[in-house]
Amino acid sequence: NITTKFTQGLPKAELHLHIEGTLEPALKLKLAQRNHVDIGQTTIAEVQKTYEYHDLASFLAVYYPAMNVLQTEEDFYDLAMAYLHRAAANNVRHAEIFFDPQAHTSRGIDFATVINGLYQATVDARALNIDAHLIMCFLRDFSKESARKTLAEALQYKDKIIGIGLDSDEHNNPPLKFARQFEDAAAAGLHLTTHCDIDQKDSIEHIRQALEIMGVERLDHGTNIVEDPDLVAFAAKNHIGLTSCPLSNTFVTPEMKGKEVIELLNKNVPVSIHSDDPAYFGGYISDNYYALAQQFNLTVEQIVQLARNSFATAWISPEQKQLYF
Numbered sequence: 001n002i003t004t005k006f007t008q009g010l011p012k013a014e015l016h017l018h019i020e021g022t023l024e025p026a027l028k029l030k031l032a033q034r035n036h037v038d039i040g041q042t043t044i045a046e047v048q049k050t051y052e053y054h055d056l057a058s059f060l061a062v063y064y065p066a067m068n069v070l071q072t073e074e075d076f077y078d079l080a081m082a083y084l085h086r087a088a089a090n091n092v093r094h095a096e097i098f099f100d101p102q103a104h105t106s107r108g109i110d111f112a113t114v115i116n117g118l119y120q121a122t123v124d125a126r127a128l129n130i131d132a133h134l135i136m137c138f139l140r141d142f143s144k145e146s147a148r149k150t151l152a153e154a155l156q157y158k159d160k161i162i163g164i165g166l167d168s169d170e171h172n173n174p175p176l177k178f179a180r181q182f183e184d185a186a187a188a189g190l191h192l193t194t195h196c197d198i199d200q201k202d203s204i205e206h207i208r209q210a211l212e213i214m215g216v217e218r219l220d221h222g223t224n225i226v227e228d229p230d231l232v233a234f235a236a237k238n239h240i241g242l243t244s245c246p247l248s249n250t251f252v253t254p255e256m257k258g259k260e261v262i263e264l265l266n267k268n269v270p271v272s273i274h275s276d277d278p279a280y281f282g283g284y285i286s287d288n289y290y291a292l293a294q295q296f297n298l299t300v301e302q303i304v305q306l307a308r309n310s311f312a313t314a315w316i317s318p319e320q321k322q323l324y325f
């Protein structure tokens, strides 16, 4: 039988983690007090009670306003270091961490404040035995013009970013909306991924655009791909990583998409397990492995394969991958 000790001890790469989604109630309160931001609550328990939602819209309505407590470079550093300590306790050896600059620049925080604070934490993560990197996501419900400006700023910090992605509300915001930014980012040497959230109105069309037109290397979530055998074959052949987040899924649909994960394993698509917004969805990466393993009776071999896939689809050199296998 699978134990929490096993899922915790297993070496893992975290590839789908929004740093803003690691804001625990205690840290939110601490930063609110430090920056004199009125969040409407004065105890951790009161903040905890506001972490309640039943679908994506109600989640995002808690998630974005919470970011007001993040004001200074030190705040972003503290947020990321708190996550990295949790990651180390989960035996995460390699982390590619999403951040949403537009969620901060749109409320008057400089891009530099965000990236410098987060980047310093990735440097200090080496002391925790974690190889940490940053993936900049565009908010897909913001305009193309806003994405263009954001990419132009990001390219001034190109060495501090490993790749780009897309997140936030996917409804009527297809990957192709950002085709130009993805092309420019790739030309600058950045890696590409995009969210293709579960059970969207145009899931298959969005996955097709991302894979066949934009050349993304991974899909975040993306498990609806099982509906299209040709796309599944494409993903297997081209080693497209799918980053599934079981606990997060249960907030948007009734289940964890475990059947889809097993099918993808069986079809040699390198699917792996991650934590999305762990402060909001009830668990860090090992909890996600454990919950899925329990609910779907995964074998030890399947769990090890999921962890191997996380390193296999990480944006690291073949030489560095040798260290993990």
Ligand code: ES4
Pocket: 018, 021, 056, 167, 168, 169, 195, 197, 248, 276, 277
């Ligand atoms: C997100 Cl669960 C979810 N969906 C879309 N965008 C996001 N950003 C952070 N978490």
Ligand code: ZN
Pocket: 016, 017, 018, 167, 195, 220, 276
């Ligand atoms: Zn996500």
